[in-house]
Every structure is written in structure tokens, then in C-alpha cells.
Amino acid sequence: MDLLKVEGLKAGYKGLNVLWDVDLSVKKNTIVSIIGSNGSGKTTLLNAIMGLVEISEGDVVFKGERINHLRTQERVTLGLAFVPSERELFPQMSVQDNLMLGAYTPRARRSIKDSLRQVYDFFPVLKERSNQLAGTMSGGEQQMLAIGRALMSLPELLILDELSTGLAPAVTLRIYRKLKGLSERMTVLLAEQNIHQAFMVSDYIYVLENGRIIASGSPDELSESSLIKNAYLGVKA
Amino acid sequence: MKISLEIPKPAVIFFLIFALLPFLFSNPYQLRIMTIVAIFSSFVYAANIIIGESRQLFLCMSALAGISAYTSAILASSYHLNPWITIPAGVLFSVAVGAMLSYVSIVRGLGEVFVAIVTLTFTLIFENVVLGLRWLTMGETGLVTPVLWWPLQEILGRRVASYYTILLFAFFVSVFYANFIRSRLGIALRAIRSDRISAEVVGIDVTRYNVIAASIGSAILAVTGSFYGYFNGMVSPGIFSPSMDIIIILMLLLGGLRTLYGPLIGATTIVLVLESTRGFGQLTLTFLGIMLVVLILTFREGISSIAEKAFARISGSEREPEA
Amino acid sequence: MNLDLASIALSDLIEVLIDGILFGLQLSLLAVGLVLIFGLGGILNLAHGEFVIVTGVISAVLISSGWNPAVAILAGILFSGILALALDRSVLRPVYRLEGEMEVLVGLFVTLGLAFTLEGITSYLFPGLYFSVRVPVETVSIFGLSFRASALVSGMISFLSLMLLLLFLGKTMTGKAIRAALQNQTGSKVCGIDVDRMRSLVFFLGGLMAGLAALAKGIASSVEPGSGLELTSYALIVGVVGGVRSVYGAMVAGILLGIVNALAGYLLGTYLTLVILLAIVVAVILYKPSGLFAGGV
Numbered sequence: 001m002d003l004l005k006v007e008g009l010k011a012g013y014k015g016l017n018v019l020w021d022v023d024l025s026v027k028k029n030t031i032v033s034i035i036g037s038n039g040s041g042k043t044t045l046l047n048a049i050m051g052l053v054e055i056s057e058g059d060v061v062f063k064g065e066r067i068n069h070l071r072t073q074e075r076v077t078l079g080l081a082f083v084p085s086e087r088e089l090f091p092q093m094s095v096q097d098n099l100m101l102g103a104y105t106p107r108a109r110r111s112i113k114d115s116l117r118q119v120y121d122f123f124p125v126l127k128e129r130s131n132q133l134a135g136t137m138s139g140g141e142q143q144m145l146a147i148g149r150a151l152m153s154l155p156e157l158l159i160l161d162e163l164s165t166g167l168a169p170a171v172t173l174r175i176y177r178k179l180k181g182l183s184e185r186m187t188v189l190l191a192e193q194n195i196h197q198a199f200m201v202s203d204y205i206y207v208l209e210n211g212r213i214i215a216s217g218s219p220d221e222l223s224e225s226s227l228i229k230n231a232y233l234g235v236k237a
Numbered sequence: 238m239k240i241s242l243e244i245p246k247p248a249v250i251f252f253l254i255f256a257l258l259p260f261l262f263s264n265p266y267q268l269r270i271m272t273i274v275a276i277f278s279s280f281v282y283a284a285n286i287i288i289g290e291s292r293q294l295f296l297c298m299s300a301l302a303g304i305s306a307y308t309s310a311i312l313a314s315s316y317h318l319n320p321w322i323t324i325p326a327g328v329l330f331s332v333a334v335g336a337m338l339s340y341v342s343i344v345r346g347l348g349e350v351f352v353a354i355v356t357l358t359f360t361l362i363f364e365n366v367v368l369g370l371r372w373l374t375m376g377e378t379g380l381v382t383p384v385l386w387w388p389l390q391e392i393l394g395r396r397v398a399s400y401y402t403i404l405l406f407a408f409f410v411s412v413f414y415a416n417f418i419r420s421r422l423g424i425a426l427r428a429i430r431s432d433r434i435s436a437e438v439v440g441i442d443v444t445r446y447n448v449i450a451a452s453i454g455s456a457i458l459a460v461t462g463s464f465y466g467y468f469n470g471m472v473s474p475g476i477f478s479p480s481m482d483i484i485i486i487l488m489l490l491l492g493g494l495r496t497l498y499g500p501l502i503g504a505t506t507i508v509l510v511l512e513s514t515r516g517f518g519q520l521t522l523t524f525l526g527i528m529l530v531v532l533i534l535t536f537r538e539g540i541s542s543i544a545e546k547a548f549a550r551i552s553g554s555e556r557e558p559e560a
Numbered sequence: 561m562n563l564d565l566a567s568i569a570l571s572d573l574i575e576v577l578i579d580g581i582l583f584g585l586q587l588s589l590l591a592v593g594l595v596l597i598f599g600l601g602g603i604l605n606l607a608h609g610e611f612v613i614v615t616g617v618i619s620a621v622l623i624s625s626g627w628n629p630a631v632a633i634l635a636g637i638l639f640s641g642i643l644a645l646a647l648d649r650s651v652l653r654p655v656y657r658l659e660g661e662m663e664v665l666v667g668l669f670v671t672l673g674l675a676f677t678l679e680g681i682t683s684y685l686f687p688g689l690y691f692s693v694r695v696p697v698e699t700v701s702i703f704g705l706s707f708r709a710s711a712l713v714s715g716m717i718s719f720l721s722l723m724l725l726l727l728f729l730g731k732t733m734t735g736k737a738i739r740a741a742l743q744n745q746t747g748s749k750v751c752g753i754d755v756d757r758m759r760s761l762v763f764f765l766g767g768l769m770a771g772l773a774a775l776a777k778g779i780a781s782s783v784e785p786g787s788g789l790e791l792t793s794y795a796l797i798v799g800v801v802g803g804v805r806s807v808y809g810a811m812v813a814g815i816l817l818g819i820v821n822a823l824a825g826y827l828l829g830t831y832l833t834l835v836i837l838l839a840i841v842v843a844v845i846l847y848k849p850s851g852l853f854a855g856g857v
């Protein structure tokens with residue numbers, strides 16, 4: 001079943017359209033990646049799904065419901081969670097408060113203690129630093145906090161923009177492993193620069209170029225495609 | 238460089254009509270209202286230059302007018318000088334203060350909002366200094382101004398003579414504004430408004446032009462303020478109070494920011510509204526408040542942007558509309 | 561104005577200092593609402609002082625028509641909260657649709673217009689009315705120092721109100737959500753926080769705080785129609801010195817300015833005092849526009 005479906009999406013900024021006729025679907029319990037070069041529109045696509053960028057045409061359907069008209073916070077209440085590439089933390093609040101606010105929706109608030117423990121287990125650094133102000137954390141720590149905060153809402157679909165920014169490769173790898181482990185419960189949509197990692201963890205991949213999907217398929221299928229080989233995987237593959 | 242002085246025809250017509258008014262309305266009350274319209278249109282032209290053209294949100298126009306009025310009146314009465322000699326001294330003082338406020342805010346990189354707060358604070362300081370220096374200013378009661386000789390007063394009588402002097406000055410100010418916006422300075426300010434960074438890059442000295450604009454505006458405020466004091470026979474904190482700034486801004490908004498005739502239309506309308514609601518006492522404030530809210534939310538263009546297009550078609554003098 | 565420092569007794573100085581702190585607490589209470597609303601609404605609410613007046617007017621009218629004073633004052637405070645909320649939901653809506661500097665500017669003028677509107681209505685309908693709450697005891701002496709009882713009670717009410725506000729903002733989920741919205745709107749939305757709702761809530765809170773400030777002021781002195789803009793300028797002074805977005809900053813700045821006010825008043829006389837306070841504002845804006853104690857909500 002498609003947990004998220006994007007159909008014929010056209011979106012962009014004032015006077016500048018960025019995405020053209022984008023179709024995409026995310027099946028339950030899978031990890032789906034969007035890859036594409038800088039400026040191809042990955043962030044815009046995720047923002048449009050989250051309601052942070054206005055949609056001019058097309059539909060976003062989540063759990064069978066059209067959510068175009070919903071505001072971001074309502075989409076979050078429905079079970080979407082988002083880690084923006086800019087992280088968007090609350091710099092002058094403690095790590096713990098940042099995490100607690102991740103569980104702001106009524107549904108998440110009920111199991112706030114459990115979720116907090118799980119996030120702390122997953123990122124022990126956050127537990128050590130639970131009273132530190134978020135704004136004073138290092139870049140990588142902030143990224144962990146942003147992911148932790150998103151997990152706190154017990155999302156059905158976790159959307160990550162540039163997971164690997166600022167993180168040590170080993171940490172990224174660990175998070176990816178964990179995400180794969182989690183995928184019994186959680187579905188993940190990623191925008192990734194790091195093609196190799198995307199190929200490693202994803203069940204399905206979309207290739208975005210100049211605001212259009214130019215190819216899609218499972219990692220195996222795509223690595224067969226000469227187009228992708230040349231353009232993205234480089235000589236090595 | 239060719240110097241050509243533009244005298245906009247509609248302004249001439251407008252002021253001719255105003256000059257003829259005393260033949261129709263000659264009782265002291267009517268003359269007083271007409272004089273106040275003339276005074277405030279000069280104030281609004283000054284606001285149009287400072288707030289409109291150079292985008293410095295000065296909420297101290299009352300104080301700048303007041304400084305000059307007080308200085309001139311105090312000097313004239315303490316040293317028994319002819320007020321025509323002390324007016325320039327007052328104007329100089331106001332210009333220095335206006336230029337300093339402008340220079341400091343630009344150099345410190347204050348945004349419009351902070352400029353508004355600093356200048357508003359300055360207005361409050363002015364008010365309190367005037368209230369406090371009782372021995373010099375007579376505090377709240379106000380200071381009776383020495384008698385100013387108005388040109389032709391022997392023939393026309395003091396009331397009419399003061400009206401014509403003040404009206405003539407307002408006419409001069411409107412002609413000045415028409416030429417100002419076409420001058421090098423006006424064009425530079427327009428460039429700064431539309432894109433400050435590029436203006437700086439092409440070598441426009443932003444600080445200098447803004448300070449000059451503030452100084453010119455201050456000078457107009459100062460001369461008008463002094464006339465206001467002598468016309469009124471008295472200067473007091475009640476006359477040059479912060480609400481005067483609000484009234485000027487209301488007039489500017491109603492007439493239309495950065496328009497040639499907006500100040501005339503705005504000043505006339507608001508003075509008439511204020512006069513006709515005088516019977517409602519404190520509710521006048523409420524009318525002003527509601528007008529301000531409605532104007533700023535629905536009508537930021539102002540009446541005269543519509544009227545000006547019509548005028549322009551008649552007179553053939555056009556001004557590029559601005560985004 | 562005879563400045564003979566040697567003759568100033570230490571006990572006098574302590575009394576002045578404590579007086580200053582008590583008055584400063586009032587100032588803080590007056591300013592926190594302004595600061596909260598600016599932080600989230602992006603609106604420098606020049607009608608803030610009118611909220612104080614409105615509470616005073618409503619309470620005084622209700623008391624004089626026979627209501628129990630406590631209930632009347634409570635109703636007055638609540639009314640200011642609701643008025644603030646109503647303004648947020650109506651006339652200020654179009655302002656939020658603007659962006660950046662334009663939003664702030666238009667907001668400035670709209671609230672100025674509202675201030676005039678309210679000031680006109682209250683002074684027209686209730687000329688000569690004033691709200692003041694009498695404390696049965698005149699003076700209290702502690703350790704040989706004597707204080708006006710009304711100033712003490714007023715200071716205590718201000719202090720309690722401020723502490724309650726801090727507790728609410730610091731400990732409850734809703735309070736945290738408000739601070740979150742103050743710090744990062746996108747981040748808040750992503751957490752499922754309805755920023756518009758938080759803004760309305762902040763207006764309501766700001767109105768309540770102004771109402772409580774009316775109570776504190778009514779106890780220490782009196783509240784009367786026509787002085788709204790003056791109160792707003794006091795709130796602005798405190799807000800600017802503290803950092804216009806910082807609640808803590810407003811609290812500290814209020815107390816500090818209260819002390820400056822009392823000391824200057826004691827040493828130099830009242831009229832110069834306000835000039836000094838205003839000069840401090842100008843100095844702060846010029847040397848540290850973000851406020852002396854900015855940072856931290």
C-alpha cells in the first residue's frame with residue numbers, strides 16, 4: 001500500500017517554478033531516496049510534501065487522504081515527521097526541551113517518556129548533553145538532535161533532508177542501519193547527496209533533475225542503467 | 238548642466254485658489270483654519286522628503302519644529318531681537334539636530350524601526366526638557382512669543398498678512414519638492430530606495446544623501462514651526478506634542494507617500510476633519526486612530542496617486558510611477 | 561537641587577534602592593507583555609499601555625456599580641486579555657501577511673492607530689475616572705527602615721505575576737511551545753505546533769500581564785484614561801534596554817531602570833529622571849541595538 005503518493009506535483013517559489021510534474025510514491029515499511037544534483041529540487045519537493053512550500057498543481061496524498069490544503073502542523077499530527085536540512089532547532093532551549101517539543105502532538109505526548117528513553121539510547125550524546133542549549137551543540141550533535149526530535153513524534157513516515165550533513169560517516173552508517181532496523185515500524189523518505197549510501201539503504205530510488213523525475217527504480221535496477229552509472233555513480237561503479 | 242525650474246501648474250492653481258479664499262472667508266476662525274492648512278502642508282512636504290524620499294522614519298518632526306520655534310522665541314524675547322533675525326538661528330539649531338539624528342542612525346546601521354524608536358524617544362526627551370526648564374520655557378503653560386512683523390500687515394491686517402506669508406512659504410516648499418525629486422539628489426535617493434546595495438556599488442554616498450535629505454526636511458519643519466509659533470502667539474508642549482507627528486503622518490498617508498499633491502490634499506482633508514469633529518472632544522483621537530488603521534491597512538497608495546494621474550494627464554507633466 | 565553626597569544617609573539610600581526595585585518590578589510587568597508580543601507577533605504593540613488603561617477603567621466601573629472589588633478587578637484583567645486576543649484575530653490579521661520590515665512598520669502604525677482609538681474612547685466615556693486600590697496599612701517598617709505598604713504590596717503582586725509567567729513559559733508544554741515559536745517558527749511547525757494559535761495565546765497573555773500591571777499600578781498609585789501612551793513608552797523603554805525579544809531581558813531591565821529611576825529621582829528630582837531614562841534608551845539603541853540582556857526567552 002502507498003503510504004505517501006505525490007501526483008503531478010508542480011511547486012516553487014514566488015515567480016519561480018522549481019518542480020514540474022513530479023510523481024512519486026512511498027510504500028509502507030520501505031526506505032525511499034531522492035537523489036539529484038545541487039539545485040535539482042530535492043529540498044523543495046520535501047518542503048512541498050510538508051506544506052512548507054506552496055503547491056501550484058498536483059496532489060499530495062498521505063494514508064489515502066489528500067493533504068494539499070493542510071498546514072504543516074496538521075500534517076505532522078497526521079504522522080509525518082521532517083528533519084529539515086537546516087535542522088531548525090530551538091537554539092536557546094535545552095536538548096531535552098527540544099526533544100520534548102518533538103512530541104508535541106497529542107498522540108506522541110502520551111508516550112513521551114518511552115520515546116525519550118529510546119532516543120537517548122540511540123544517541124547517548126544527547127543524554128549526556130540533555131541540559132545543554134541546542135544552539136551551543138556541534139553541527140553533528142545538532143543533526144542527531146534534529147533526527148531525535150523527529151523520532152519523538154512517533155512518525156509513520158520520517159522525511160529526512162540530507163541526513164549525512166555534518167555527521168561522521170560511521171554515525172551516518174549507524175543511523176542508516178538503525179533506520180533499516182526500524183523499518184518494520186517506520187517508513188522513510190530521504191533526500192540524499194551521497195549516492196552510495198542512498199544505494200546501500202534504499203528499497204527504491206528516484207532521480208530528480210531540474211525539477212523532474214528522470215529515472216526511478218530499485219538500487220539494482222538503477223545501477224544497471226547506463227544513464228545513472230555515468231551521471232551519478234562515476235567511474236567507479 | 239542645465240538648470241530648469243519646474244513650477245507645476247496644478248500647484249499654482251491650488252495655491253491661487255487658496256490665495257483667493259480670504260475674499261470669501263474672512264472671519265478670524267476661517268482664516269485660522271486656512272493658515273493651519275498651509276502650515277501643515279509644509280510640514281507634510283518635509284515628511285514626504287524625510288520619510289517618503291529618504292525612508293528615514295522620523296517620529297520627531299514635532300520636536301524639530303518645536304526646537305526652532307522655542308529657540309527663536311526665547312532668543313527674541315530674552316535679547317529683544319527682531320524675530321526675523323532669530324528664526325534663522327532656530328532653524329540652524331533644528332537642522333543640526335535633524336542631521337545629527339540622521340547621521341547617527343545611518344552610521345549605526347539602525348533599521349527603520351529603530352530609527353522610529355530613537356526619534357520617538359527624542360521627541361519625549363524634548364517634551365520633558367521643555368516641561369522641566371520651566372524658567373526658560375514656562376513649562377506646560379507655554380511661552381508667549383514676541384510679536385513678529387508680517388510683510389504687508391499694515392495694509393492687510395495681521396491675520397491676512399500672516400496667512401499670505403505662510404501660504405507663500407508653503408507654495409515655495411511645494412515647488413521646491415517638485416524640483417527636488419527631479420534633481421540629482423532626488424534621483425540618487427530613488428536609487429537608494431530601490432536597491433541600496435547597488436546604489437552604494439555605483440558610488441552613491443548613501444550616508445551623505447540621507448543626511449542632506451534629513452537636513453532639508455528639518456529646515457522646512459523648522460521654518461514652518463517658527464511661523465506656527467509666531468502665528469499662534471505662543472509656543473507650548475501641547476502644540477509640538479507627539480500627536481503632531483501622528484497627524485502629519487496621517488496626512489502624508491492619506492494624500493499619498495512620495496506624491497506631489499498628496500501633502501496638500503492630506504493636510505486640507507485632515508485639518509477639516511479635525512475641525513469638524515472638535516465638538517466630540519476626546520473622541521477626535523478615536524477618529525484619528527481609526528483613520529490611521531484603515532488607511533494603513535487598505536489604502537497605502539493614498540488619494541493623490543489617483544488624483545495625480547488625472548492631473549498629469551491635464552498638465553502633461555508626468556512622473557514615473559514607482560513600485 | 562542640592563547635591564551633598566555626604567549628607568545622604570545609608571538608610572535613606574537603602575530605602576530608595578528598595579523603592580526602586582519595587583517600582584522596577586512594576587515596569588518589568590508592564591514590559592513583558594510588550595516583549596512577548598513583539599517576539600512572536602513581530603508587532604511592536606504601541607497599544608500596550610491601553611490594555612492597562614482598559615483593565616483600570618473596567619474594574620473601576622464595575623466596582624462603582626457595586627461589584628465585589630476582587631471579582632471586578634479579575635474581570636477587568638480578563639477583559640484586557642480578551643481585547644488583546646480580539647485585536648490579534650481581527651485588525652492584525654492582514655499585518656501578519658506582510659513580510660519583514662514592512663510587517664513591523666505597518667504593525668507599528670496599526671497599533672498606534674488602535675492606541676489613539678482606545679485612548680479617545682476611554683477618555684471620552686470616562687473623563688475624570690481613575691482606578692486605585694487602597695491598602696489598609698500606610699507604612700511598614702522592617703529593620704528600622706520604613707516603606708509604603710502600597711508599594712510593597714504592588715511590588716509583591718508584580719513579582720508573583722512575573723514568577724507565574726516564568727513558570728508557565730518554562731515548565732508547561734504550552735509554555736515551551738510558545739518559546740519554541742518565538743525562537744524558530746519553521747522548527748515549531750515541524751513539531752506540530754500551530755504558530756498562529758501560539759501567537760493568539762501570546763496576545764492573550766500579553767493582555768493579562770498588562771491587566772496585572774494595572775492592578776499593581778492601581779495599588780501603588782492610580783490608573784486613569786489618557787495615560788496609555790505614556791505607559792506604552794515606559795514599556796518600550798524597558799523593552800528596548802532589555803532587548804525587545806527577551807522576556808528575561810525585560811525583567812532585568814525593568815528592575816534596573818526602576819533603581820535608576822529611584823536614585824535619579826532622589827538625587828536630581830523627577831523631571832530630569834525621565835530624561836535620564838530616555839537618554840539610556842538612546843544610548844542602548846546606539847551601542848547595542850539588540851538590548852543589554854538579549855538572548856534567552
Ligand SMILES: Nc1ncnc2c1ncn2[C@@H]1O[C@H](COP(=O)(O)OP(=O)(O)OP(=O)(O)O)[C@@H](O)[C@H]1O
Binds near residue numbers: 013039040041044045
Ligand atoms: N526560497 C527560495 N526562493 C527562491 N528560489 C529558491 C528558494 N529555495 C530554493 N530555490 C531554488 O530552487 C531550486 C531548487 O532548490 P532546492 O533547495 O530544492 O535544491 P536541492 O536539490 O535541495 O539542492 P541541494 O542538493 O543543494 O540541497 C534552486 O534553483 C534554488 O535556487
Ligand SMILES: [Mg+2]
Binds near residue numbers: 042043085
Ligand atoms: Mg537541499
